[in-house]
Amino acid sequence: MLSTLNIRALGWALLASALLAASVVAGSRNLQNFDGALAAYLFATLFAAFGIVYRYAVWLQRPPTRLYWRAGWRLLFSRRFPAYLAELLRRLVDELALQRFIWKRSAKRGLAHVLLAWGCLSAFAITIPLVFGWIHFTLRAGTIDVYEAHLLGFHAFDFPLGGFVALNLFHALNWSSVLVLLGVFGFLRRRITDAGQIATQTFEMDLMPLVLLVLISVTGLGLTWDYELMQGRAHAFMAISHAITVILFLLWLPFGKFFHVFQRPAQLGVALYQREGEAGAQAVCPHTGEAFASRMHVEDLKQVTSELGYDYRLTGGGSHLDLSPQGKRAALAKAHLAARNESGAFFG
Amino acid sequence: MTTTAYRGQEEFFLDPQRCIGCHACEMACAECETNGQLAMIHVDYVDRAESPQTAVQVCMHCEEPTCARVCPADAIAKDELGVVHSANAARCIACSNCVLACPFGVPKKVEAMKLMMKCNLCYDRTSAGRRPMCATVCPSGALYYGTRERMAAMRPNSSPVNEFRFGLQRVKTRVNVMMPKGSTELVVDGGDAR
Structure with missing residues (x-):
């Protein structure tokens, strides 16, 4: 104890x-x-x-x-x-x-x-x-x-x-x-x-x-x-x-x-944080092309996840966390489609 | 208290390529008693301008759930069955950390309610030995809940995979994705997939 x-x-x-x-x-x-x-x-x-x-x-x-x-x-x-x-x-x-x-x-x-x-x-x-x-x-x-x-x-x-x-x-x-x-x-x-x-x-x-x-x-x-x-x-x-x-x-x-x-x-406190975020730069999803959160929030989350032991950095630069939730789902679906495509059969 | 009759040998299998975008799962999901009549499953056009491809996404119930770890209010918990539950309504402070940090893009926030909600594997049903609502209605086999043996018999040329790599981060989940036979992981790394 x-x-x-x-x-x-x-x-x-x-x-x-x-x-x-x-x-x-x-x-x-x-x-x-x-x-x-x-x-x-x-x-x-x-x-x-x-x-x-x-x-x-x-x-x-x-x-x-x-x-x-x-x-x-x-x-x-x-x-x-x-x-x-x-x-x-x-x-x-x-x-x-x-x-x-x-x-x-x-x-x-x-x-x-x-x-x-x-x-x-x-x-x-x-x-x-x-x-x-x-x-x-x-x-x-x-x-x-x-x-x-x-x-x-x-x-x-x-x-x-x-x-x-x-x-x-x-x-x-x-x-x-x-x-x-x-x-x-x-x-x-x-x-x-x-x-x-x-x-x-x-x-x-x-x-x-x-x-x-x-x-x-x-x-x-x-x-x-x-x-x-x-x-x-x-x-x-x-x-x-x-x-x-x-x-x-x-x-x-x-x-x-x-x-x-x-x-x-x-x-x-969260409400003040969100209001500050709304007034500042927005994070734009590379997939949807739309703003989905404040840039401050996304950057802070990268720091927080890093402190917690996660590493979502992409090997080619950038981070998986730069994607909006919809962008993340699309990235997963695209990766899955690519893997199926590479195998020569979409179903199996 | 509630008696659980969880069928430990049954698993969730997801095959996004089989999704036909019918939204039947959404309708069924909204019937789940734990969601308050809101659909928690996602059905998206992947890239509407380029293709008619649709994809379905349920909570993958990660072994080390990022959503729970980034929650500042300790509102998200994983139980002894490996189910990652929706936010505890008494604790959630609607900060959106989980929404933005989940690598699968699953949690939804209902701003007016100040509450994050997500798929909890139809806990009211699966804890009583029934299948999740979405898996009972999917007409194309994109969503299946059953034994690994049954799945192997139905999809002899596919392998269930529950390990993912998002950039440098490995994620292991309770829910499986059906991949080409022999696959051991699904890599999501900025378009580099294998």
Whole structure:
């Protein structure tokens, strides 16, 4: 195991975990606002941060990933910064927030994914600051029905108990759970009825994430169910079962399907790369005589394939990668025809 | 989970010279459950101005798939059966690296979906012991899926070849191309073919 340890990635992961731990200490004012009951959640989050950064750092070292990572940042901070920033923001809304490209795959998939994604993201946005002690609530001195919300130890705002704000603040995670459950059932339906999915899916990558999200959501809703309708009699069971499912999710986050949440923003860097390519010289296929990609992309791919150990250079000069996909198919067909022709029979 | 009944002794044999350009394979390919009703097979006129020659191209399922290695998102995987799968929809970031690097010109990108798709050997069918859609409808024998023995009996003057050379790069594939008897490789090197 030690022989495959990636030292550079390990360094980044340790640094990220240390910075996160320090931010927890600072944000919770030396842990005075940290809720000890959430310690297990905190350690699971720190582990998840370590794993995510480690995997991400390893991922970035792959030649094709490194290409887009470097090019994306370089282009963003180039002389076209205003235009590229605008492009980035537009795609941030269109592709990451609204996820329009998933709707294009199918409207049902788009709806299910948006519900699931925003359910998960909102749950994280609420849970993480609470676990880190960055947000906490106190009863305003001298009252029994006004709460004070504190952010990073600073007083943020007051709200009356029993009001609209209190209802939504205390039930925000329930609303997230409902979104997640609606999304999960959309995907589960697809996974048990779509023949293509049934043929290619795996339990650990496709079904287990959905099962885990159902368990997290149901046990989370169970906490509210317990204190609203069961006078808290099942609190220990609900709290422990919810903690177990959430912690399992966090521990598995760097390894499983949900890592795509951290990979997806790479699409924005690719978009800048493609836009830069469109503005520059185009690669023209020697076979079709038509432009098929940016010259920059084709040249970069020659470099990337070379780094990966491939050598598509032609013996007479040039590269097989200079051909468009159609040109490559034609070159193969022509070579096959020539070989048949040389043998004296087109069929055999 | 899904029970696979893969017939390991059956292989895919491609004979481009037998393609008559009827596009029946395209229609059948679009019926494959894993493609979302999109045809992944390619049927091209090779050089329309010069000849009526058409050629058909499926994914060759390379042993060391260039498409998977150049993917920055780790979205393309080869399974234990040697099938190189379409991009993982959760990971693909639609960069086109695979489209441009595949030596056979196979992957297709659907820009609106931000997704690369390609032939995955009709995994829903072949993993259950059935033939790929295209091979079931090809009327001219350009696409055949079956045993090596059966193919040898049908084409006694041809040899299945699964080694290619693109310039300096050797590529070994799971899918075979039918070549003149005795051939061991197909060389694609800027018009120099043998």
